[in-house]
Amino acid sequence: MKRSITLIITVMLLSFVSSVVMAEKDRNIQPTEIKFSSQLPPDGNLLLGVYENGFYGSFGDSIDENSNNGLTHAIKASEYEAKTMTTQLITAPVGSGFNQILLVGLGTKDASITDIEWQNIGGNALQKAVELFKQVPSIALDVDPKVAANIAFGAKLGSYYFDKYYTDTKRHKHQQKINFVASKNKAANKYYSSELNPVANGIWHTRNMSNEPANVIYPESFVKQWSQHLKGLDNIKIRVFDENDMLKNNMGAIYGVGRGSKRPPRLMVVEYMGGNKGEAPVALVGKGITFDTGGISIKGSNNMWNMKFDMSGAASTMGTVFALASRNAKVNVIGVAALAENMPGANAQRPGDVVKTMSGKTIQIRSTDAEGRLVLADGIHYADVTYNPALLIDLATLTGSVGRALGKDYAGLFTRHDDLVSNFISMGKQTGEEVWQLPLNDNHFKAIENNVADVMNSGPDAPGASAGAAFIGAFVREDTPWVHLDIAGVAWNDKATPSKASPGSTGFGVRLLNGYIKEYYEK
Numbered sequence: 001m002k003r004s005i006t007l008i009i010t011v012m013l014l015s016f017v018s019s020v021v022m023a024e025k026d027r028n029i030q031p032t033e034i035k036f037s038s039q040l041p042p043d044g045n046l047l048l049g050v051y052e053n054g055f056y057g058s059f060g061d062s063i064d065e066n067s068n069n070g071l072t073h074a075i076k077a078s079e080y081e082a083k084t085m086t087t088q089l090i091t092a093p094v095g096s097g098f099n100q101i102l103l104v105g106l107g108t109k110d111a112s113i114t115d116i117e118w119q120n121i122g123g124n125a126l127q128k129a130v131e132l133f134k135q136v137p138s139i140a141l142d143v144d145p146k147v148a149a150n151i152a153f154g155a156k157l158g159s160y161y162f163d164k165y166y167t168d169t170k171r172h173k174h175q176q177k178i179n180f181v182a183s184k185n186k187a188a189n190k191y192y193s194s195e196l197n198p199v200a201n202g203i204w205h206t207r208n209m210s211n212e213p214a215n216v217i218y219p220e221s222f223v224k225q226w227s228q229h230l231k232g233l234d235n236i237k238i239r240v241f242d243e244n245d246m247l248k249n250n251m252g253a254i255y256g257v258g259r260g261s262k263r264p265p266r267l268m269v270v271e272y273m274g275g276n277k278g279e280a281p282v283a284l285v286g287k288g289i290t291f292d293t294g295g296i297s298i299k300g301s302n303n304m305w306n307m308k309f310d311m312s313g314a315a316s317t318m319g320t321v322f323a324l325a326s327r328n329a330k331v332n333v334i335g336v337a338a339l340a341e342n343m344p345g346a347n348a349q350r351p352g353d354v355v356k357t358m359s360g361k362t363i364q365i366r367s368t369d370a371e372g373r374l375v376l377a378d379g380i381h382y383a384d385v386t387y388n389p390a391l392l393i394d395l396a397t398l399t400g401s402v403g404r405a406l407g408k409d410y411a412g413l414f415t416r417h418d419d420l421v422s423n424f425i426s427m428g429k430q431t432g433e434e435v436w437q438l439p440l441n442d443n444h445f446k447a448i449e450n451n452v453a454d455v456m457n458s459g460p461d462a463p464g465a466s467a468g469a470a471f472i473g474a475f476v477r478e479d480t481p482w483v484h485l486d487i488a489g490v491a492w493n494d495k496a497t498p499s500k501a502s503p504g505s506t507g508f509g510v511r512l513l514n515g516y517i518k519e520y521y522e523k
């Protein structure tokens with residue numbers, strides 16, 4: 001008797017412990033922490049920024065001195081030219097105290113190099129260092145504080161590895177911490193912490209969310225995770241609509257998309273009121289399809305797995321609000337995530353069904369696979385009439401068509417307000433998240449006219465991306481300045497890039513929108 005009780009207690013204890021361990025393992029990968037200091041480490045390995053023409057900066061100079069010009073000799077022997085986006089591994093010179101040094105090329109001193117280029121230099125060097133050292137050593141930079149901050153920002157983004165599901169820890173490449181040894185480290189840290197790190201963290205959470213499979217991220221868990229991220233930030237209010245709230249508010253379009261799934265739809269509305277009271281906000285509305293099977297108009301199975309990323313627009317809107325709130329931006333911004341899982345099922349909506357939206361307009365469903373514009377119809381109308389935004393931006397992985405037109409280089413931009421276009425294009429260049437304008441004209445609005453309902457959700461007669469844009473535009477009041485960003489081609493990249501080590505989500509939109517709002521709306 002006694003024995004069996006002990007056994008039961010032991011089993012209970014063990015299962016409790018293992019569930020805690022599991023929970024620990026299932027936690028999201030925390031953003032890499034960036035530290036700035038002023039002192040070179042005494043020994044070990046090192047990354048060292050060096051310029052062309054033998055200019056090493058103060059850290060390089062001291063290493064060169066301690067080693068009797070050993071650094072100069074080592075660089076000469078390796079024939080390293082210190083061009084940007086290159087690195088060179090050398091054995092550290094005797095007397096320097098170090099083992100190995102990875103030289104990081106900074107180009108010609110005083111050459112004009114853009115922020116993006118510095119960021120890419122940081123990301124590229126970081127990824128090299130991970131491959132070489134596993135645990136990344138300190139990175140010594142004698143550069144302008146803003147340059148150091150941008151290199152650190154790039155290194156953090158470049159250190160994004162989605163490796164939480166590898167049980168073999170030898171495969172793990174995530175770095176918990178990266179140390180920067182920088183001249184003027186206080187100034188570098190100040191600029192980095194107030195302006196760049198909040199954005200990096202917003203991108204980080206966005207990528208995590210998009211990379212997660214759809215058995216982990218569905219409408220309710222999306223809401224839960226973002227609520228946790230936003231908890232504790234000032235001036236944030238969150239409101240979540242469930243199915244009943246949707247029905248009460250006549251949101252028949254988002255409700256209809258969610259019907260086929262066991263996992264109910266949600267509309268997550270985040271108000272960040274960091275600006276003046278009563279000032280019109282910028283509203284960001286994101287497509288949040290946590291998985292897109294196509295519904296009854298089911299997709300082919302090739303690459304369907306990838307449709308877990310179909311909530312990337314919603315993730316980027318939340319990531320942007322997170323970034324703005326984290327740096328206490330003096331601006332009012334609304335983030336709306338229109339969330340549903342698009343599944344076939346006994347209760348799913350059918351092609352031919354007619355749904356009524358919050359705006360009052362009716363829609364004939366032609367393809368249940370054109371679901372993004374449906375959830376946005378209600379989400380965007382709600383944002384428009386509730387907040388009278390100064391600018392309304394929607395982000396959506398809306399069409400395959402935009403990827404065929406623009407590839408991975410640009411998101412498609414559509415608007416009725418052409419005066420906004422050049423500002424978006426230049427902010428895209430500045431932030432590395434580029435956009436290209438595609439047409440939106442009367443023909444595209446004609447293409448969605450319907451003889452059964454007011455509009456239909458897909459028409460045969462228009463370029464797909466423009467028809468999708470027109471459909472969304474039909475739910476925005478014409479006077480509201482509105483921009484639609486189709487990010488279907490750019491939200492995901494199967495290749496590693498300097499700003500992202502893992503194949504997968506790019507977090508596209510956070511840098512662009514953070515930059516745009518900062519430039520044109522912040523006080």
Ligand code: BES
Nearest residue numbers: 367369370371397398399400401458488
């Ligand atoms: N989520 C897809 C768009 C997509 C397709 C993104 C491929 C990335 C890669 C969207 O919901 C969709 O299915 N769009 C259809 C629209 C059509 C049915 C009018 C498309 O683009 O084929």
Ligand code: MN
Nearest residue numbers: 292369370371
């Ligand atoms: Mn679809």
Ligand code: ZN
Nearest residue numbers: 289292310372
């Ligand atoms: Zn979709």
